[in-house]
Structures are given as C-alpha cells and as structure tokens.
Amino acid sequence: MTAIPAGVPAARPTRQVIARFFDRWSLVVYTLLAVIYLLLPIAVIIAFSFNDPAGKSNTVWQGFTIKYWLDPFGPPGLADAVVLSLIIAFLSTAIATALGTLIALALERYRFRGKGLMNSLIFIPMATPEIIMGASLLTMFVSIGAPPFFPLNFLTILIAHVMFNISYVVVTVRARLAGFPRQLEEAAGDLYANEWETFWRVTFPLILPGIVAAALLAFSLSIDDFVITNFTSGNTQTFPMYIYAASRIGIPVQVNVIGTSIFLVAVGAVALTTLAGRRKPR
Amino acid sequence: MGTFLKRHHWITPLALLAPGGLWLLVFYVYPAFQMFLASLWSGSLETGYTLSLDNWVNYPNSLAKYAPFFLRSIVYAAAATTTTFLIAYPLAYTIAFKGGRYKNLLLFLVVAPFFTSFLLRTFSWQVILGDDGPVLGLLKTIHLLPETFRVLATPMAVIAGITYNFLPFMTLPVYVALEKVDFRLVEAARDLYAGPWRPGGAIVGGIVGGVLLGVLGIVFNGSAILFALAGAAVGALIFHFLVSESFIRVTFPLSVSGVFAGGLLTFIPAIGDYINAELLGNPGTNMIGNVIQNKFLTQNDYPIASTLSFILMAGVLVVVTIYARVLGTEELSAAAARA
Numbered sequence: 001m002t003a004i005p006a007g008v009p010a011a012r013p014t015r016q017v018i019a020r021f022f023d024r025w026s027l028v029v030y031t032l033l034a035v036i037y038l039l040l041p042i043a044v045i046i047a048f049s050f051n052d053p054a055g056k057s058n059t060v061w062q063g064f065t066i067k068y069w070l071d072p073f074g075p076p077g078l079a080d081a082v083v084l085s086l087i088i089a090f091l092s093t094a095i096a097t098a099l100g101t102l103i104a105l106a107l108e109r110y111r112f113r114g115k116g117l118m119n120s121l122i123f124i125p126m127a128t129p130e131i132i133m134g135a136s137l138l139t140m141f142v143s144i145g146a147p148p149f150f151p152l153n154f155l156t157i158l159i160a161h162v163m164f165n166i167s168y169v170v171v172t173v174r175a176r177l178a179g180f181p182r183q184l185e186e187a188a189g190d191l192y193a194n195e196w197e198t199f200w201r202v203t204f205p206l207i208l209p210g211i212v213a214a215a216l217l218a219f220s221l222s223i224d225d226f227v228i229t230n231f232t233s234g235n236t237q238t239f240p241m242y243i244y245a246a247s248r249i250g251i252p253v254q255v256n257v258i259g260t261s262i263f264l265v266a267v268g269a270v271a272l273t274t275l276a277g278r279r280k281p282r
Numbered sequence: 283m284g285t286f287l288k289r290h291h292w293i294t295p296l297a298l299l300a301p302g303g304l305w306l307l308v309f310y311v312y313p314a315f316q317m318f319l320a321s322l323w324s325g326s327l328e329t330g331y332t333l334s335l336d337n338w339v340n341y342p343n344s345l346a347k348y349a350p351f352f353l354r355s356i357v358y359a360a361a362a363t364t365t366t367f368l369i370a371y372p373l374a375y376t377i378a379f380k381g382g383r384y385k386n387l388l389l390f391l392v393v394a395p396f397f398t399s400f401l402l403r404t405f406s407w408q409v410i411l412g413d414d415g416p417v418l419g420l421l422k423t424i425h426l427l428p429e430t431f432r433v434l435a436t437p438m439a440v441i442a443g444i445t446y447n448f449l450p451f452m453t454l455p456v457y458v459a460l461e462k463v464d465f466r467l468v469e470a471a472r473d474l475y476a477g478p479w480r481p482g483g484a485i486v487g488g489i490v491g492g493v494l495l496g497v498l499g500i501v502f503n504g505s506a507i508l509f510a511l512a513g514a515a516v517g518a519l520i521f522h523f524l525v526s527e528s529f530i531r532v533t534f535p536l537s538v539s540g541v542f543a544g545g546l547l548t549f550i551p552a553i554g555d556y557i558n559a560e561l562l563g564n565p566g567t568n569m570i571g572n573v574i575q576n577k578f579l580t581q582n583d584y585p586i587a588s589t590l591s592f593i594l595m596a597g598v599l600v601v602v603t604i605y606a607r608v609l610g611t612e613e614l615s616a617a618a619a620r621a
Contacts, residue, residue, distance in 0.1 A: 220397065
C-alpha cells in the first residue's frame with residue numbers, strides 16, 4: 001500500500017478495478033439486502049399495529065392511529081389467550097429447563113451404558129417435523145380417551161411444550177458445560193466442600209448463563225408454537241391459536257400490537273442478557 | 283451416603299436422567315408407537331376402532347392417491363432448501379469473515395424473525411406479496427408486470443414462504459462451521475498462488491444463474507430461455523469476480539459439514555410444514571402436512587391420518603439416521619445451542 005515500485009503503471013487495468021470494487025462492496029451490499037429481507041415482515045407487523053383499517057381485514061394500509069395501542073385487549077378472548085400462552089410458556093420453560101439441565105449434567109459428566117441411546121433420544125425430537133409430534137400426541141390422547149388427557153386441555157398443551165423443549169435445553173446447557181473448568185470443582189473438593197455444596201456454590205453459578213440462555217430459547221419456542229399446539233389444544237386457545245382462528249374473519253389490529261410488544265420484550269431480554277454477559281466475562 | 287453413591291456409580295446419572303428421559307419416553311416415543319397402532323385401526327371416532335390391517339394391505343388403493351402430496355412436499359422442501367442455501371451462504375460468510383464488530387449484531391438480526399410470531403410473519407408476506415401490494419402493485423403501475431400477474435396462491439409463494447421462515451436454520455450452522463475455519467489455511471493457499479477461480483467461477487456461476495432464472499422464467503410464463511440467458515450472464519459475472527480458488531479449494535470444503543447440517547435443519551421442518559402452503563398457496567399447492575392436518579383435525583379420520591404421518595415419520599427417520607451415522611450430531615447440536 002505504501003510505496004509503488006518503479007515500473008508499475010499508475011492506472012491499473014479495468015479488470016482489476018472491477019475486481020476490487022466487487023471485493024469491497026458486493027458482500028456489504030448483499031448483507032444489507034439480506035438484513036432488509038429478514039426484517040421486512042417484522043416491519044410490516046409493527047407498521048400494521050398503527051393501521052386504521054376500514055373493515056375487518058388489516059391487510060391494506062389506510063391511515064395512522066394509536067387507538068389500538070391504547071386498547072390492546074379489546075377483542076373478546078384475546079386477553080385470555082395471551083395470558084394462557086404466558087402461563088404455559090412460563091411453566092413449560094421451568095419444567096423443561098430443570099429436566100433438561102439434569103440430563104445435560106448426566107451426559108456431560110458421567111459415563112454409563114446406554115449413553116448413545118440417550119443422545120439419540122435427545123437428538124431425534126429436534127429432527128422430527130412438528131406435525132408428527134403433534135399428531136402422535138393427539139393419537140395417544142385420543143386413544144386414552146379419558147380425563148385428564150381427553151378432552152384436550154391446558155395439561156395436554158403443557159405436556160407437549162415441555163416435551164419439545166427438553167432437547168433444546170439439553171444441547172444449550174451442554175454447550176456451556178463442555179467448556180467448563182473442572183479444576184474449580186476439584187479445588188472445592190480439596191477445600192472440604194461436599195458434592196452438594198460444590199454443585200451449588202461452584203458449578204451452578206458458572207453454568208447459570210447457559211441455563212438462562214436455554215430458558216429464553218424454551219420460552220420463545222413455547223410462546224410461538226402453533227403446529228403442535230394445534231394438535232394438542234382442543235378448544236383451548238393460546239395466542240397463536242387465537243391468531244389462526246381470527247384469520248378466517250380478519251385478524252384484529254390488536255394482534256399486531258401484542259405481536260409487536262412480544263417482539264420488543266424479547267429484544268430487550270436478549271439485550272439485557274448480552275450486556276450482563278459482557279460485564280462479567282467468564 | 284457418599285460411599286454408597288461411589289460404590290453404585292450408576293445411581294447418580296440414572297437419577298439425573300430419569301425425569302427428563304421418562305418424559306421423552308412417555309410423550310415422544312410411546313405416542314409414535316401409538317400412532318403406528320392407530321394406523322392399523324379401522325372404524326371411526328363415533329363407532330369406535332378395531333384393529334385391522336386394512337390401511338396397509340390395501341395400500342395401493344387407499345394410500346396411492348396421497349402420493350402426489352408426498353411428492354409435492356419433497357419437491358417444495360428441496361427447492362426451499364436450495365434457495366435458503368443460496369441466500370444464507372454469502373450471509374453467513376460475510377458475518378464470519380467480514381463481520382468485525384458488527385458480528386453479534388448481524389447474528390442477532392438473523393434470528394430476529396424468531397422473536398415474532400411464525401403466523402404473523404407469514405401473514406406479513408401475504409401483505410407484501412399481495413396482488414396489489416407494495417411490491418406487485420408498484421411493478422404493475424409502471425407496467426413492468428402484466429395486470430393479471432400474481433405471486434400469492436402459487437407454488438412460488440409457498441416456496442418463498444418456507445425459504446423465509448427457515449432461513450436462520452441454514453444461516454446459523456453454516457456460520458458456526460465457517461467461524462471454525464482457520465484463516466491461516468486460506469492465506470497459505472494464497473501464498474501457494476491460489477488466485478481467481480478461472481474458468482470454473484464463470485462456468486459454475488453461469489449454470490447456477492441460468493438454472494435459477496430459467497425456473498423463474500417458466501413460473502413467469504415468459505420466455506424461459508431469455509431468463510436463463512440473463513441469469514447465466516449475471517451468475518457468471520458474479521462468480522467470476524467473487525469466487526476465488528482458495529474459497530473453492532479450502533474454505534468451502536471446510537464448511538460443507540455446516541451446509542449439510544443447515545440442509546437437514548431446513549429440509550426436515552419444511553417437508554412437514556403446512557402453514558406456508560395454507561396461507562400463501564392455493565388448494566393445488568397442498569402438501570402432505572395439509573392432508574394430515576385436515577384428516578386429523580377436521581375429518582377425524584385417524585386411521586388414514588396416522589398411516590400418512592407414520593410414512594412421513596419413517597421417511598424422515600431414515601434421512602436423519604443416515605445423516606447421523608455419516609456426519610454425527612455434533613454440528614446440529616452446536617447450531618441449536620448457538621440459536
């Protein structure tokens with residue numbers, strides 16, 4: 001870059017100029033376009049939460065209003081659906097995070113027979129189309145044909161959500177455990193801490209970021225799940241089920257308001273955990 | 283207590299595994315078995331079911347009419363996996379190698395769609411691609427497109443919807459694989475006079491661009507050849523200037539495992555998907571998922587629905603097992619953890 005050796009012509013061949021230009025700008029421009037493509041539907045969701053549609057269908061831009069933001073739970077049933085989704089997301093996240101973390105500890109820390117089988121049992125649900133998990137749970141609940149599993153209800157949705165969340169928790173926590181400094185646990189042992197104390201005072205605080213990440217992932221998978229819930233919910237209506245049912249007559253603007261709010265909360269949660277992680281590097 | 287646990291060293295892992303493992307056995311494995319049993323049922327929800335081999339014995343008659351739906355699912359899922367690969371690879375490459383201090387922000391933007399509802403995102407595409415929406419409406423006003431042209435309710439819309447919804451599943455594993463590439467290898471290749479990829483870049487780019495735009499041309503009902511030629515020219519140009527020998531010989535081979543992982547993570551959910559076909563397609567674009575969903579939830583025809591689901595599950599399991607045997611499951615888990 002500094003000195004141009006003698007004998008090199010000042011003007012580079014056009015070909016090289018084009019190559020340079022491509023090299024420098026093509027990927028930047030491409031990435032910008034890709035980001036716009038990724039964010040475009042989100043922008044539409046947010047924009048249409050401020051729309052003032054003439055009829056029932058909120059698909060054509062009519063004019064700006066904030067009245068639906070001031071009345072987010074206007075349509076009947078919407079508030080119940082959102083609350084139900086939140087309850088199921090919280091409960092399924094708590095249960096799946098606990099069960100999944102235990103499995104991750106067992107798989108990462110112990111040797112035992114049948115480990116390969118257990119790995120498959122974790123892996124295969126992640127590689128199964130949702131419709132199959134939903135359909136097989138439905139056939140099981142129907143063939144039982146009695147309470148508490150039939151008619152389908154809150155409990156059957158919760159069972160399904162815990163089921164599909166466990167695997168994601170296991171792989172997320174395992175990723176954290178894999179880079180774990182084992183010497184710290186040995187040091188605790190040398191200092192006369194028993195296994196129980198070592199776990200709670202050394203291991204757990206160190207893998208906590210992994211557990212939190214797993215819980216966030218589980219929560220977002222649960223609150224947005226449509227396909228499996230569609231098969232296991234019967235007449236019980238979660239937020240995605242509400243959207244689906246409403247789509248036949250026109251989705252109320254408030255759905256966009258709540259969708260936007262969930263998006264903002266999720267972005268905030270990710271930003272917070274990122275900042276917290278930055279302040280306390282491992 | 284401590285010595286007891288040490289002597290029976292299998293107790294601790296078993297206790298850790300038992301609750302979650304049982305949950306998966308009871309609510310994942312057993313229902314799959316139950317679904318197989320249900321495929322042997324005959325009768326109806328009202329009259330009750332009896333076991334019979336009707337569905338399987340009469341397979342040619344009772345199930346053959348669903349073959350087109352299976353075929354369509356495979357074709358759409360394969361097409362969508364190809365387009366996600368083409369879109370995601372350069373994106374993942376940029377983030378991994380040119381991301382710099384924007385790396386985390388870009389990764390966040392890739393997964394940002396997951397923070398909004400899957401259904402709402404897909405409805406958004408209804409708005410964006412609408413017959414008189416912001417894109418087509420504009421193109422029609424300036425007479426670039428005929429008045430009757432539409433994207434919604436075509437196979438193209440369904441494939442585009444699947445592509446959008448599963449794009450992060452492709453981008454993340456490819457990124458994870460690319461991030462592990464030791465850049466010194468690329469530098470070594472350059473030191474060994476790896477230069478622009480000639481003439482391979484122009485040829486491959488020409489073929490890729492030609493095929494892609496050629497297919498688009500067929501969909502447009504316009505002149506496929508004209509489209510193919512234009513695509514070939516653009517593709518050749520882009521590949522000629524962008525793809526270097528070191529990329530083809532070093533970087534790409536090192537990232538192939540991520541491409542396969544992304545391919546599986548995109549193809550599997552895509553083949554079972556029915557939302558994109560339902561919201562963006564028409565009755566002629568129904569995939570096997572639409573049939574299964576309809577039989578289970580609207581017609582209550584459990585025996586046929588279970589048989590179809592079981593066939594789909596068996597097919598998916600074969601693909602996944604081959605994948606796991608050949609390539610292992612590490613890559614997939616790493617990508618899932620990354621999300």
